[in-house]
Amino acid sequence: MAAPSPTLTRPIASAGLARAARWLGPIGLLAGVYIACLLFPSLTDTFPAQWNLGMREAVDDFSRWVTSNRLSHPAFAYFFDPLSAALDAFVRAVENALLGAHWAVIIGVTALAGWLLGGWRLALVGALGFFACGLMGLWPQTMQTLALMNVSVFIALLIGIPLGVVCALSNRFDRFLRPILDAMQVMPAFVYLIPVVLFFGVARAPAIVATVIYAIPPAVRLTNLGIREVQPAAVEAARAFGSTRWQILRKVQLPLALPAIMAGVNQTIMMALGIVVIAAMVGAGGLGREVYLALQRLQVGRAFEAGLAIVLIAIILDRLSEGLSRIDLTQYSIRKTQDAGRKAQNVKRNPASYVLRHSSLIGALAIILVTALCVLAFQDAFPDAWRLPLREPVDGLVRWMRDNLFFITRPLSDFITLYLLNPFRDLLRDVIPWPVVIAAVAVVAYLVSGWRLALGCALGMFMLGLLGMWPQSMDTLSQVLVTTAITVLLALPVGILASQSDGVRRALRPVLDFLQTVPTFVFLVPVVMLFNIGRVPGIIASVLYAIPVGIRLVDLGIRQVSPEAVEAATAFGSTRAQTIVKVQLPLAKPAIVLSINQMIMMVLAMVVIAGMVGGAGLGLEAVIGLTRSETGIGISAGLCIVVLAMILDRITQAWAARQS
Amino acid sequence: MLVCTAVWKIFGPAPEKAYAAIAAEAATGKLAYPDHVIAVRDVSFEVRKGETFVVMGLSGSGKSTLVRCLTRLTEPTAGEILIEGQDVRRMNDEALRNLRRHKVSMVFQNFGLLPHWRVLDNVAYGLEVCGVDKRERHARAMQMIELVGLKGWEHKYPRQLSGGMQQRVGLARALAVNPDILLFDEPFSALDPLIRREMQDELLRLQSTLHKTSVFITHDFAEALKIGDRIAIMKDGRFVQVGAPQELVLQPKDDYVRAFVKDAPRAKVLTAGAIMQRSPSGSAPNGRTVAADVHLEALLPMLAESDVPLTVVRDGAPVGIVDRACVIRALIDEQAN
Ligand SMILES: Nc1ncnc2c1ncn2[C@@H]1O[C@H](COP(=O)(O)OP(=O)(O)O)[C@@H](O)[C@H]1O
Ligand SMILES: [Mg+2]
Numbered sequence A: 001m002a003a004p005s006p007t008l009t010r011p012i013a014s015a016g017l018a019r020a021a022r023w024l025g026p027i028g029l030l031a032g033v034y035i036a037c038l039l040f041p042s043l044t045d046t047f048p049a050q051w052n053l054g055m056r057e058a059v060d061d062f063s064r065w066v067t068s069n070r071l072s073h074p075a076f077a078y079f080f081d082p083l084s085a086a087l088d089a090f091v092r093a094v095e096n097a098l099l100g101a102h103w104a105v106i107i108g109v110t111a112l113a114g115w116l117l118g119g120w121r122l123a124l125v126g127a128l129g130f131f132a133c134g135l136m137g138l139w140p141q142t143m144q145t146l147a148l149m150n151v152s153v154f155i156a157l158l159i160g161i162p163l164g165v166v167c168a169l170s171n172r173f174d175r176f177l178r179p180i181l182d183a184m185q186v187m188p189a190f191v192y193l194i195p196v197v198l199f200f201g202v203a204r205a206p207a208i209v210a211t212v213i214y215a216i217p218p219a220v221r222l223t224n225l226g227i228r229e230v231q232p233a234a235v236e237a238a239r240a241f242g243s244t245r246w247q248i249l250r251k252v253q254l255p256l257a258l259p260a261i262m263a264g265v266n267q268t269i270m271m272a273l274g275i276v277v278i279a280a281m282v283g284a285g286g287l288g289r290e291v292y293l294a295l296q297r298l299q300v301g302r303a304f305e306a307g308l309a310i311v312l313i314a315i316i317l318d319r320l321s322e323g324l325s326r327i328d329l330t331q332y333s334i335r336k337t338q339d340a341g342r343k344a345q346n347v348k349r350n351p352a353s354y355v356l357r358h359s360s361l362i363g364a365l366a367i368i369l370v371t372a373l374c375v376l377a378f379q380d381a382f383p384d385a386w387r388l389p390l391r392e393p394v395d396g397l398v399r400w401m402r403d404n405l406f407f408i409t410r411p412l413s414d415f416i417t418l419y420l421l422n423p424f425r426d427l428l429r430d431v432i433p434w435p436v437v438i439a440a441v442a443v444v445a446y447l448v449s450g451w452r453l454a455l456g457c458a459l460g461m462f463m464l465g466l467l468g469m470w471p472q473s474m475d476t477l478s479q480v481l482v483t484t485a486i487t488v489l490l491a492l493p494v495g496i497l498a499s500q501s502d503g504v505r506r507a508l509r510p511v512l513d514f515l516q517t518v519p520t521f522v523f524l525v526p527v528v529m530l531f532n533i534g535r536v537p538g539i540i541a542s543v544l545y546a547i548p549v550g551i552r553l554v555d556l557g558i559r560q561v562s563p564e565a566v567e568a569a570t571a572f573g574s575t576r577a578q579t580i581v582k583v584q585l586p587l588a589k590p591a592i593v594l595s596i597n598q599m600i601m602m603v604l605a606m607v608v609i610a611g612m613v614g615g616a617g618l619g620l621e622a623v624i625g626l627t628r629s630e631t632g633i634g635i636s637a638g639l640c641i642v643v644l645a646m647i648l649d650r651i652t653q654a655w656a657a658r659q660s
Numbered sequence B: 001m002l003v004c005t006a007v008w009k010i011f012g013p014a015p016e017k018a019y020a021a022i023a024a025e026a027a028t029g030k031l032a033y034p035d036h037v038i039a040v041r042d043v044s045f046e047v048r049k050g051e052t053f054v055v056m057g058l059s060g061s062g063k064s065t066l067v068r069c070l071t072r073l074t075e076p077t078a079g080e081i082l083i084e085g086q087d088v089r090r091m092n093d094e095a096l097r098n099l100r101r102h103k104v105s106m107v108f109q110n111f112g113l114l115p116h117w118r119v120l121d122n123v124a125y126g127l128e129v130c131g132v133d134k135r136e137r138h139a140r141a142m143q144m145i146e147l148v149g150l151k152g153w154e155h156k157y158p159r160q161l162s163g164g165m166q167q168r169v170g171l172a173r174a175l176a177v178n179p180d181i182l183l184f185d186e187p188f189s190a191l192d193p194l195i196r197r198e199m200q201d202e203l204l205r206l207q208s209t210l211h212k213t214s215v216f217i218t219h220d221f222a223e224a225l226k227i228g229d230r231i232a233i234m235k236d237g238r239f240v241q242v243g244a245p246q247e248l249v250l251q252p253k254d255d256y257v258r259a260f261v262k263d264a265p266r267a268k269v270l271t272a273g274a275i276m277q278r279s280p281s282g283s284a285p286n287g288r289t290v291a292a293d294v295h296l297e298a299l300l301p302m303l304a305e306s307d308v309p310l311t312v313v314r315d316g317a318p319v320g321i322v323d324r325a326c327v328i329r330a331l332i333d334e335q336a337n
Helices: A006-039 A055-069 A074-100 A103-118 A120-135 A139-169 A171-186 A189-200 A204-228 A232-240 A245-274 A276-281 A287-297 A300-325 A329-345 A351-357 A359-377 A391-404 A406-431 A434-448 A451-466 A470-500 A502-517 A520-531 A535-559 A563-571 A576-587 A589-605 A607-612 A618-627 A631-659 B015-024 B063-070 B093-103 B119-123 B125-130 B134-147 B163-176 B193-210 B221-227 B245-250 B255-261 B296-305 B324-336
Strands: B002-011 B037-047 B052-057 B078-083 B104-107 B181-185 B213-218 B230-235 B238-243 B289-291 B310-314 B317-322
Touching: A006 A434, A055 A189, A055 A631, A074 A139, A074 A189, A074 A204, A103 A120, A103 A300, A103 A359, A120 A139, A120 A300, A120 A359, A139 A171, A139 A204, A139 A245, A139 A276, A139 A287, A139 A300, A171 A204, A189 A204, A189 A276, A189 A618, A189 A631, A204 A245, A204 A276, A232 A245, A232 B104, A232 B125, A245 A276, A245 A300, A245 B125, A276 A287, A287 A300, A287 A520, A300 A391, A300 A502, A300 A520, A391 A406, A391 A520, A406 A470, A406 A520, A406 A535, A434 A451, A434 A631, A451 A470, A451 A631, A470 A502, A470 A535, A470 A576, A470 A589, A470 A607, A470 A618, A470 A631, A502 A535, A520 A535, A520 A607, A535 A589, A535 A607, A563 A576, A576 A589, A589 A607, A589 A631, A607 A618, A618 A631, B002 B015, B002 B063, B037 B063, B037 B078, B037 B213, B037 B238, B052 B063, B052 B221, B063 B078, B063 B181, B063 B213, B093 B104, B093 B125, B104 B163, B119 B125, B119 B134, B119 B163, B125 B134, B125 B163, B134 B163, B163 B193, B193 B221, B213 B221, B230 B245, B230 B255, B238 B245, B238 B255, B245 B255, B296 B310, B296 B324
Parallel strands: B052 B213, B052 B230, B104 B181, B181 B213, B289 B310
Antiparallel strands: B002 B037, B002 B078, B230 B238, B310 B317
């Protein structure tokens, strides 16, 4: 090939220069900040203690005030206390009803609902799921959790669906509510658990309030979306015939939005189940409490059983409510008329067709019959004699792994701690002066977006110091970045592999499904057994939590690359590897960056949970705040987590936006 | 019956200001507000009782917007709309609802049926929102269903019906409230050509007995000729020309109209009265006559029989004569343009 002519290289060289200039400014800035830091070592070695918003003290004062005025102040006497009492009475009533009912009735009703909503498979899943909970000796706890779920979801829907309707009808209200919903979803549940406890005390009421806050957003969003997406033609026709706003809503929009609203119900249920264990920390009983206690006492088998019961409830409620969202009024009614047509055509007294036609009725009767027999044959409480002991084998397995796998786990743990976590944490926390860290984050923000984001991020980072949490924040930041790096390094190749082969994808699916439904806490127990208390189990649990979504998004991103581009590459004789590297990965880059964003956010969501097993930093502070009623510390730490989350979210979002 | 005067519709964030600016610029046509669209521009027309007024134009010319302005489904920016002497733009919500419930009904291009309701309930929709009780509205709906030839389908759901049948439901729904005025927004555009022709004939059949005052939107000139008593040609929000079908065919105002008229089936549109030679003096020698409103279609076979000119009579009095030459000239015009 001929040497490139000078006229061609010059623009390239100048482009290179321009790029260098783009880097030069930021590097100069960092150097400048560093030199300035050297000049004022007293100010910059550690974040100055006197620069403090005084947030912790203020919050503590407030919480002391609340504690001493609980009984006298009208806000409590006339609002929080009665509300709290009403919620408590509500859950207790449901709990007593569920616990008082014969176990076979509960199973029978679930099976019946499954049968009507989705056929025999769903009936079987429902019946076996609850039966298994009973077999593990967790019947009362399961009913307690179910009561908490039912009440929370009921309240969440009672508030969420009307709010969604209002959002759909008023753009202004929608704009007003949207950022609030965003904040509710980003904020770790712990952050608002603390004030909720302050206002509602401990036990059932705060658990309900926290669950409702956590679970409302999808109900609002999906109702809103569903109504807005109703065919405009139907709405316009209704308007043209002189319907009132209310008539349009009731006769047209709500019925046609029903599938979306039901999908919202499903999402609400799943969100609520996601925080049963967290709810247990403020005194809710049930399965969450089992997991929480087992975790504190490192009883793997017990945590596994309770965790499995939560997963079973999650599966049952998920499938049942998914069945609800399949109720499409238009489809359903068509089926009804077709049935009617078939009925008319059928020769009378044909027994086979009779059975077929009335199969749903016959199935329901069969379920009711079996339930009735069980009620007659057994006592109310789930029989003690029926036990499927999972606890011992699981404990045994973990003990065996601990004793025999330490040659892997020990070095792995040491490697992560000594070569990744410690140096990185020391670098951020101790070696680099804090102004340089802030400047560096700002520079990254500037490079991916612009000065606006840079300014916002710098202010956010400064906030961490002002809240008195600089060292803890840097500790957490180092853990989050290391965890994300590990997650991405694992998710990327697996995701690529899955995108290339349907076989791999199929094989991964149940594993990923399982990881996504298991409550995060349940990961922790075996991980802690294997890796001992410290930062590493938190990291491993976070990786397990974030990786399914990462793999799925990478897989999806690559699969969505236009088939024409891939076909063209193949037509020009690219090998498989060339196609991946030269076509699919570059084109999927925006999606992949977005998946990294998601992984970071999920890792951040685990910060507090990691704190519970000894992950130092903000998570630990938040746990201390919650469990020892150190409200000020807890809220400061929670706010810092939110700030970090926002900074990392915006930067990675901007980075993703740059790709496309 | 229906009178529109200088109706404007401007879409955008500040339509009032944009309108004021245009008025100030004395309608130079240029819009100083770049993010605004003038969908309807200074449109005036009148529809007489029992008449079918067709608005014809390419897609995006503002037809749907215009027809929606009539009952304020889209709020007009300026102008006056009178329905039976009442000023629609001055009506409050209540009065407007009553107008839509009792006086004016609409048929939509994409039907706008409620998918979760049976045909019967869909047809009864307009009665239901007025609060007519169930038995009565179902009885009335059944009559309408029979009228549009859907008997036996009343318990089906829209999804189970073909497009043509769905539009019959739309038509029945519009007729059920016994409105004085019917608005059609391209009702047959979504249908296959054969079905479309069938539906046009159906509509003509219904109109021959019902004589509803109608505004009919279409982008198909042949359809406009077939259905309209008078036709307005719309372009960029403006009416370019308004007139009876043969006026448009014989005297297209500009190239835009001429382009549509070119392929018009002249033999079906033109009448003896429109192409005759005026001869107030009297009749053709042999005494054969033809009425002035006879279409060329019917006139041609008569002239084919003999070379002798025919006398054209209107209201019993002779007004002119037609011969083969007249007809040939009228038909050749088609090629000339
Ligand atoms: N809601 C709207 N907002 C903004 N512009 C619109 C809106 N509806 C229609 N338009 C614009 O008005 C013009 C006329 O549209 P329309 O009345 O639908 O035309 P037609 O029915 O003749 O196809 C088009 O340029 C269209 O883009
Ligand atoms: Mg249109």
